[in-house]
Each structure stands twice: as structure tokens, then as C-alpha cells.
Amino acid sequence: GSAEMGIFGTDSADTQFHTDVDVTFSMSGETDGGLSFGASVDLDEAAGLGFEEGNAGFAVFISGGFGTITMGDTDGAMDWALTEAGNVGNPGSLRDDETSHAGYWGSYHDGAAGVYDNQVLRYDNTFGDFGVALSFEQVQTGGESDIDMAWALGVKYDVELAGLDLALGLGYQSVNIANTDGDDDSTIVGMSATTTFDNGLSAGLTYVSGDIFGVSDSSHFGLGFGYATGAVSLHANYGKYDLDGFEVEGFGLAAAYDLGGGASVNFGYGSSDGDAFAESFDTYSLGLVMSF
């Protein structure tokens, strides 16, 4: 489980108290044939568990020599393959300010436009340094739908290049939502590259191109850094959308001091700017994060 206590605010609101708590129940088993299976659910998802036809906040898996099949609240294959800039050495914060700014993109077209239901079926497997995943997602409907399943493909590859240990990710995702060029489907392709240096620094970038949010000729770029030394962890990321000329950007900062025993003091900051806003705005949070 976990718990948090602290404060948060924005540049246009009072500083307020923040408290959070969660308890995680993990269950697993193994078939006679050696397949492992399981599920994990959080206490705060209890109220939605009756919702079996969509994403109710948990995932179920079965795994064996054939790979792993996961269904529910899980990453689509593109999200599975790419490492977001905000996941590079990020110690986290109470309110995820550093990954909630307007320039941050975390889950690509999973649950696209609220049309798809974010209940993902993903197959993935790993062969040495190479990993591959395929995923499907449906429209939430009680009847017959004219909208095809969304699907995504992801590939991971660990490679040494110019003396760097690179983790590469490549993804493709197609959703059956018309793009601004008039096509029936919106498609995106993206890649990520991350590396960790000996001195505790880590760095990563992502680049995605295509019909982002249905806007053709769009791109998103993200850059992230992490640094850990002793009890201190620092993280920064920057991201920018170019939606056929309409630009939105932001950056995030996170810092943590580890108190040991599962407790740490965490700070998060996010700043958003761009064509979507009259002026830039900021959010922050600061407090104690506990894991049990």
C-alpha cells in the first residue's frame, strides 16, 4: 500500500492540504501446466469493479512460454514499447505535476477520444534483447458498432551504440477515427531511446508523428533527464505538441529525498504554455510519500 500527506497549489489557487492512501491486493497462481496467472487491484478501485465491459482500473494476465496475455487497465502495445520522457529517472510526486503539464503525452491513443474504452487486450513476448507486443482495444457499446477495433504494435530493442547502452522502443497505433486529411483511420508512429550513464544520470527522448488526436501532419517530441545520488533523486522533462501548426508545450520537475523505510519527501512541478492558453500556468505539490 501507499499513503501521502502534503500540500499542493497552482499559480491561481490557494495552497491546499493533500492526503491520499491506497491498498493493493495482488493475487497470483500457477496452472498444472506451468502457466502463471494473476491480477492486481487497488482499494480505491473497489467501487467500479462491477464494470466488467470496460476499463475498471485493474488488469488480469496469464503468462507462459508463449508470452503474456494481459487484459484490462494495461498499456497498449505502443505505450508498452516506448519509454516516455517522464519515466526517465522520475521519483514521482504527490500530484504527478511533472507529468500532468500540457506538453506531456503518456498513453498515446489508448482510450482515444473517449471513443475507445481503455480496456486493452495485449499480447507481448521477449526474446533476449528483443521484445514485441500487439494490442487491441474496443469501442464501449452494448450493441453493434460501426467503429473497428483499434490496434497497436510495439517493438523493444536493447542495443550498444557508440559506447552507450540504448533501450530503443518503436510503436505504431491505428484507431478508427477520421483524421483531418479525411482518412477513416488516424495512425501514429513513434520511437523512444533511453540510456543510463555510470554517474547516475539517465536521459531519454520520444518522438511521435502522424494523426495525433486526429490532426494530420502532427508531431510530439519529449525529452527527459534523471539524476540519482545517495538519497536524492532529480528529474526534469520537456514536451511539445505540434498539431499541424498549433503548438502546446510544457515542462515538469520532480525531486525526492529518501528517508528510508519506504518514506520520502517529494516535490513536483509542472508548467504549461502554448497556443491553447492565454497565459502559462503552473502547478506544484510537496509532501511525504509513504510506501508499505
Next chain:
Amino acid sequence: GSAEMGIFGTDSADTQFHTDVDVTFSMSGETDGGLSFGASVDLDEAAGLGFEEGNAGFAVFISGGFGTITMGDTDGAMDWALTEAGNVGNPGSLRDDETSHAGYWGSYHDGAAGVYDNQVLRYDNTFGDFGVALSFEQVQTGGESDIDMAWALGVKYDVELAGLDLALGLGYQSVNIANTDGDDDSTIVGMSATTTFDNGLSAGLTYVSGDIFGVSDSSHFGLGFGYATGAVSLHANYGKYDLDGFEVEGFGLAAAYDLGGGASVNFGYGSSDGDAFAESFDTYSLGLVMSF
């Protein structure tokens, strides 16, 4: 706990993904005088636990030499005594299709007509091969109600007859809702008989007669079969209402293959037909069921 992943559909809707998970918390104790007591509650009932005046999805019991008193989400005495056709060797399915068809009757007049609140108080006791139960149920009200408590009586008896080990159940239930004959109360009587053969086959039937759903001169008939061999379990049931001439019927099928370790592949199918429908309709589900 348990978890499920799979697909489901009907003959008029697309096949859809299904995921489910649950965690059960069971608590028990014993008084100095040797009475055992306890309660069990599921994670997915968390949101309703503030509802103390009706059925909130859990039951509390105390048990001793005097018998057992149970209050809450528990069977009325008639439901306690009778074994439904769908409970004969049924391995279950992801969406209970085999016991959700229009011909299936599972809980008699417990919670009748939405007038009673399904928060049942039941006393039961067992004497050798003989068991007896008495139950009461109230109208949900914050004030004074003109509607009397519902009550039910149930008897169980295990007997060897014509070389068969028969489990017999007999029940009577009275609810203070007018029937179509103009009486103040609607009453039903019913019986069930089930038996298991040496070859893994089990069979059972139920018959209920009276003011079903308030319609006088009505009856319901159910028939169920189960068969288990090795890792395979099969089940079929058929049921039919005759509500003073208005007939509704349906059948259900369930099949499971046990993978061991608590996992199985389960299939369920239900088909409904009768005077209530322009045409018959079907539902099905297929997938992995995990118990932990």
C-alpha cells in the same frame, strides 16, 4: 479472491472484452461460550457498506448448538432448502449466461417485486439428514409501513429411494403483496430433488406452484444436469414459467476445463424464448476464470 478475462456477446451485439476481479475478506471468531460468529465481505461491495438498513451485499452470522442465525445478503428459507436446476454440477461461467436466461428462477420471492429489501434474517438448523430453516424479510422504510414482513419456511431431507441418494428440498414463502385472485398475500410452495450417480452425472429438478410474481395459478419448472470427468465439467438446465397461461422459457449450458492451480477455461450460454419476447435471444461468454 478471483479474476476473469474473456469475451462475451449476444446475437444482437458485438463480441466484447470482459474483465473482472474480486477480493473476499472473511472474518470469524468464537465467544467464550463456544458460539462461532463471523462475516464475509467482497471488495466490490465496499461502496455500499454504509447502507445498514438493507441488503448491502454481505451477511453476518452467529452459530451454536441452537442452530445458525444469519442476517443480510443471504438466502431466504425457501431458497436455502431448494437446489435450483442451475446449481446441479454447474462449473459457472464469466457472465452467468447459463443461469441468466428468462426461464431461470434462482431466488424465488426473496426481495419480491423490489418491495422487500433482500436483507434477510434466517434461522436454520440441521438434525442428521434433516434440516429446517425459517426466514423473515422487511420492507425498506424509514417510517411505518402497512406491508407485513415476508416469511418463508424450508425443509431439507436426504433419503435413499429406489437405490438413489436423493436430496429433497421443500419450501413455502409468503409475501404481503396482493395476488391476481385478490388476496392480500402472494404465496408459493416448491420442491426440489437432486441426485448424483456414480458415473459423475448429477441431475435435479424443481417445481414451484402458487402466486408467482403475484400471478395466481402459476407454476415454474426447472431441470438441470451436470457431468464431470477428469478436467472437464458440463452442465445444462432448462426452465419454464407458466404464469396463468403466459409462458416464458429458456435453457442454459456451461462447460469448463480445469487447468489446475485454480484456473479454468469456462464457457456459458443462455437462450430465452416465450410470450414475453418477439423472438428468442442468446447470450454467451468464454474465457479464463481464476480463483486464488
Next chain:
Amino acid sequence: GSAEMGIFGTDSADTQFHTDVDVTFSMSGETDGGLSFGASVDLDEAAGLGFEEGNAGFAVFISGGFGTITMGDTDGAMDWALTEAGNVGNPGSLRDDETSHAGYWGSYHDGAAGVYDNQVLRYDNTFGDFGVALSFEQVQTGGESDIDMAWALGVKYDVELAGLDLALGLGYQSVNIANTDGDDDSTIVGMSATTTFDNGLSAGLTYVSGDIFGVSDSSHFGLGFGYATGAVSLHANYGKYDLDGFEVEGFGLAAAYDLGGGASVNFGYGSSDGDAFAESFDTYSLGLVMSF
């Protein structure tokens, strides 16, 4: 965890069934520097855990030589310091009738007038027989508020006086809500004194004076008694508000018989009267209380 089964009623409503169950998850840890930290959350609070900006039913703490800081669903400093009349030797009841009557005051101005959000930040520390606490509470807002933080101060002192071991509490609370004298703030001061005699009897009184519910020149008085012998516990309390002449009063009774092993039979009764009511009214509950 805990569970309850029983009946309850009022003098103007039918006797009804009552069932309740709860599961408590307690988590704790210790930092490398020796600070202890933790949180506790009940199953029935699961649905509200997404609400991080107010009182979601749980509290988080960190504790060390400096004292204890608690945030969330916890007593304000005045409530922390004073022992309510209803907490004097009270074994409790299924529906808290004995502390729900109109003359009972349990939490002072915590969450005052629905303006403050009951998400309390409290610091407390103990030095021998002496304890002190300071607390703050905010208005629930997404933006900037004109209403200042509420705050409270509490002091506890254990002293032997005239042969009695007295536990004394003193509290002060200020909320930024206008009183009927036209001041911007409503303030209250209060004290409590409790003692336990050798024969199993305990007694306590509280007195609070000031702008109760914003009504200047008001007071509240409470008196409570407890008695425990063998398996039997008895409790009675009386309380009265004098809101600048407008009087409301009530009394409560509770009795329990301990069955051992965590089970007991509990009875509660509350009676309310005064200028707010056309006539007095009563509530009661009776049943089995189980703790696991």
C-alpha cells in the same frame, strides 16, 4: 475488522433489521532516522479515496521525538484535548444512539457549518502528564478563498486533586465565520474533566462557551457516567445546548454484555428534546457487535 447484526427503531418508525461490516487496513513503517509513519483506511471508505483535497475518511501520520503530525480525518486540537461525556466508559452501540441525540456534541467546530472541509492538519506532543496540540483546517476550494484557515489549540493535563486522578482537557477553536455579535470569527473555549473510581465507575463533564454554531453568548454542557463490572458495561450521558436562550437537550444510554472472543450484545438509546422540536423523540438499537 468488525461486524454487526441487530435491530433498530424510533418512536415513529417500525423496528428494522440492521447489518454492518467493516475491514480495516493499517499500514506503518519507520524511516532510517527512526521516525514512524503510517495510515489506516477502512473498506467502506474505498469509494471516496480519489478525493485527495478534503476529508476522505482516513488519516496519515508521521511521528518522532518532535511530536506527531497527522493529516486527514482526525480530531482538531480542541476535540483531541477534550473527552466528551459520551466517551466516558461507553461500550458503544450498533447505531450510536447514545451519542446521536440532539444534546450531544462530539466534534466542536471541526468541519464547521460545512464551510470547512474536515481535512485536519494537527500537531501534537506529550511531555509526561502534559499534552499539547495545534490544528488547522481549510475551506474546500479549487481557487482562492476569502475565508481564513480555522485553527484550534488543545491542552491535556493529568493531575491528582482531592484524592481523584483527574484527566483535564482545555481547548480553544476559532473559525472564520461571522458570529451573531457581528465579529468576523466565531470562537469557542471549552474544558473537560474525567476520572475513574476504584469500583469501576467513571465520570466526566464538559463545558464549552462562546459562539457555538456562530451564535454568540452560547454554551454547551455535557455529563457522562460509565460503569463496568465483569462482562457488563453501562453508560449514560446527558447534554444541553443553550444557544443564547434557545435550548436543546438530550440523553443517551448504552449497555453491553461481553460474550468473549470479540463478540458482545449491545444496546443503545438516545432521547432528544428542546426548543427545536415539537415533541421529544427517541431512537434505539440492539444487537450483536463483533470485532475481529
